[in-house]
Amino acid sequence: xxxxxxxxxxxxxxxxxGWLFWWWNDIWYGLVMARGNKxxxxxxxxxxxxxxxxxLWYFKFIRxxxxxxxxxxxxYGDGVGMYRTHLFGKPSVxxxxxxxxxxxxxxxxxFILKWPNIELVGETSVVSVHGSAHKRLRSxxxxxxxxxxxxxxxxxxVQPRMISALQSWVKHHKIIAYNELKKVTFENIGMYFAxxxxxxxxxxxDEYFAGMxxxxxxxxxxxxxxxxxxxxxxxKRTMAIFKEELDKRKKDHDGRSRPIKDLLDGLMNxxxxxxxxxxxxxxxxxxxxxxxxxxxxxVIVTTWAIYxxxxxxxVLQKLRDENMPLKKSKNGELATSDEIMNLKYTSKxxxxxxxxxxxxxxxxxxxxxxxxxKGYTIPRGWxxxxxxxxxxxxxxxFNDPMCFNPDRWDASMSPIAYxxxxxxxxxxxxxxxxxxxxxLFLHHLATGYKWELVNPxxxxxxxxxxxxxxxVEITIEKL
Numbered sequence: 262x263x264x265x266x267x268x269x270x271x272x273x274x275x276x277x278x279g280w281l282f283w284w285w286n287d288i289w290y291g292l293v294m295a296r297g298n299k300x301x302x303x304x305x306x307x308x309x310x311x312x313x314x315x316x317l318w319y320f321k322f323i324r325x326x327x328x329x330x331x332x333x334x335x336x337y338g339d340g341v342g343m344y345r346t347h348l349f350g351k352p353s354v355x356x357x358x359x360x361x362x363x364x365x366x367x368x369x370x371x372f373i374l375k376w377p378n379i380e381l382v383g384e385t386s387v388v389s390v391h392g393s394a395h396k397r398l399r400s401x402x403x404x405x406x407x408x409x410x411x412x413x414x415x416x417x418x419v420q421p422r423m424i425s426a427l428q429s430w431v432k433h434h435k436i437i438a439y440n441e442l443k444k445v446t447f448e449n450i451g452m453y454f455a456x457x458x459x460x461x462x463x464x465x466x467d468e469y470f471a472g473m474x475x476x477x478x479x480x481x482x483x484x485x486x487x488x489x490x491x492x493x494x495x496x497k498r499t500m501a502i503f504k505e506e507l508d509k510r511k512k513d514h515d516g517r518s519r520p521i522k523d524l525l526d527g528l529m530n531x532x533x534x535x536x537x538x539x540x541x542x543x544x545x546x547x548x549x550x551x552x553x554x555x556x557x558x559x560v561i562v563t564t565w566a567i568y569x570x571x572x573x574x575x576v577l578q579k580l581r582d583e584n585m586p587l588k589k590s591k592n593g594e595l596a597t598s599d600e601i602m603n604l605k606y607t608s609k610x611x612x613x614x615x616x617x618x619x620x621x622x623x624x625x626x627x628x629x630x631x632x633x634x635k636g637y638t639i640p641r642g643w644x645x646x647x648x649x650x651x652x653x654x655x656x657x658x659f660n661d662p663m664c665f666n667p668d669r670w671d672a673s674m675s676p677i678a679y680x681x682x683x684x685x686x687x688x689x690x691x692x693x694x695x696x697x698x699x700x701l702f703l704h705h706l707a708t709g710y711k712w713e714l715v716n717p718x719x720x721x722x723x724x725x726x727x728x729x730x731x732x733v734e735i736t737i738e739k740l
Contacts, residue, residue, distance in 0.1 A: 298638035302337040303344035311347025341635040353644035359677040366684030372626035383546025402690040416598035419449040439564045439732035454524040469495040566614040581707045588708040601700045609667035622650035712737040
C-alpha cells in the first residue's frame with residue numbers, strides 16, 4: 262500500500278516538475294519580476310539557459326538563422342514587432358520590425374549600449390562610455406577616419422598594400438581569400454591606427470585580436486582553457502604592446518607635443534571639456550576597441566564580395582565596366598576616395614554585399630527604466646535585441662532578399678529597414694571608412710584580375726560571424 266502511494270505521488274509529481282521546469286522563466290520573469298505587467302508575447306526558455314538551445318539549433322546546427330524569427334512569427338503573430346525571450350544570460354525582448362528598431366535606436370537614454378563582455382572592449386572605450394565622454398570620443402573618431410578629408414588620406418595610404426597583396430595572390434594562384442584579406446587589412450589598419458609596419462609585432466597583434474574576437478560572444482566562464490579566459494589573456498598581451506608603444510612616444514616626444522600622424526597620436530592629444538588629456542587607460546582602451554571594430558567586419562564583407570562577384574558574373578562585368586575607365590584615366594596613379602565614392606554601381610555592390618553579409622546579426626541595448634510600448638511593458642534592466650539581420654533578409658523589406666542584386670539600390674530604400682551599422686547616436690563611427698575600403702579593393706580586383714571559386718557549393722556557418730566553411734578559396738589570375 263505504501264509503495265503504491267509513493268508510486269502514485271512520483272507519477273503525479275514528474276509531470277508537474279516537468280511543467281515547472283519548462284515554464285519557470287516565464288513564471289518568474291512574467292509574474293514575479295514583471296509584477297503582473299503585460300509582457301510581449303513569446304517564450305523565455307529553460308532556467309539559466311533560456312532559449313540558447315533554440316538559438317543554436319537555428320544558427321549552428323540546421324544553419325537557417327532567419328527561421329528563428331520565422332518560427333516565432335508563425336507561433337505568436339507579428340503583434341507590435343517584439344517577442345519576450347531569455348538569451349545570452351539575460352531576460353530580453355527581440356525586436357524584428359523596422360519601426361520598433363527605430364523607436365529603440367532614437368532613445369539612447371532609455372535604451373543604452375551595455376556590452377555583455379565589457380572587459381574585452383574596455384570600460385573607458387568609445388563603445389562603452391556614455392554622455393559627453395562618448396560624444397567627445399565619437400566626434401574625434403569620426404573626424405579621424407570617417408570624414409572626407411581623413412578618407413582622402415587613408416585611401417592613398419592603403420592602396421599600395423592592396424595592390425601588392427593582389428599581385429602576390431596571382432603568384433600563388435590558389436589562395437584562401439579570408440585569410441589573405443586578414444593580412445592586408447590588418448597591415449593597413451595597423452598602419453593608419455598606430456603606424457605599425459608589417460613584422461613580428463603586427464603578427465602577434467593579429468593573433469591576439471583573433472583570440473579577442475572569439476571571446477565577444479563566448480560564455481563568461483573565466484577559467485583556464487575557456488574561450489573567454491583566452492580572450493582576456495589576448496587582450497592583456499595586446500594592451501602590453503600598445504602600452505610599450507605609448508611609453509616610447511611619450512619618451513621620444515616629451516609627452517604629447519608631437520604632430521598627429523595616426524589615430525594613437527590623436528588620442529594622446531585629445532582633451533575633455535576641462536582641458537584634461539585622456540588617461541593612459543582611456544587611450545589604450547580606445548585604440549584596442551577601435552582596431553577590433555574596424556578589423557574583422559571589413560575582412561568579412563570583402564570576403565563575401567569576392568564570393569558574390571564570382572557567383573554573379575553579370576554583376577562583376579558591370580562593376581568592371583564602370584571601373585575600367587577610371588583605371589585607364591589614372592595612368593598608374595592611385596584612385597582617390599572621391600573617385601571611388603562617385604562610382605555609382607560600385608557603391609551599390611558594396612551596399613548589397615553589406616546587406617547580405619550581415620556581419621552583426623543583432624544589436625543589443627539595455628533598458629534603464631521600465632518602458633511602455635503599445636500596451637506592453639519592457640522591464641528595467643532587460644536587453645533589447647534588435648535583430649537587424651532579419652530586417653535585411655525579410656521579403657517585406659527587400660524584394661527577393663536572398664538574391665544578390667545591386668540594382669535594387671536604384672529604388673529608394675527605407676532607412677529604418679537597413680541598419681547594418683546600428684542607429685541613433687551609436688551609429689558606427691567608421692561606416693564610411695568600411696565602405697571605402699571595400700570599394701577600393703573591388704576597384705583593383707575587378708580591373709586587374711579574374712577568379713573562380715574552388716568550392717562553389719561551400720556551406721555557410723553563422724557563428725560567430727557568417728562565413729563560408731572554406732573561407733572562400735579561389736584560383737586567381739591576371740586579366
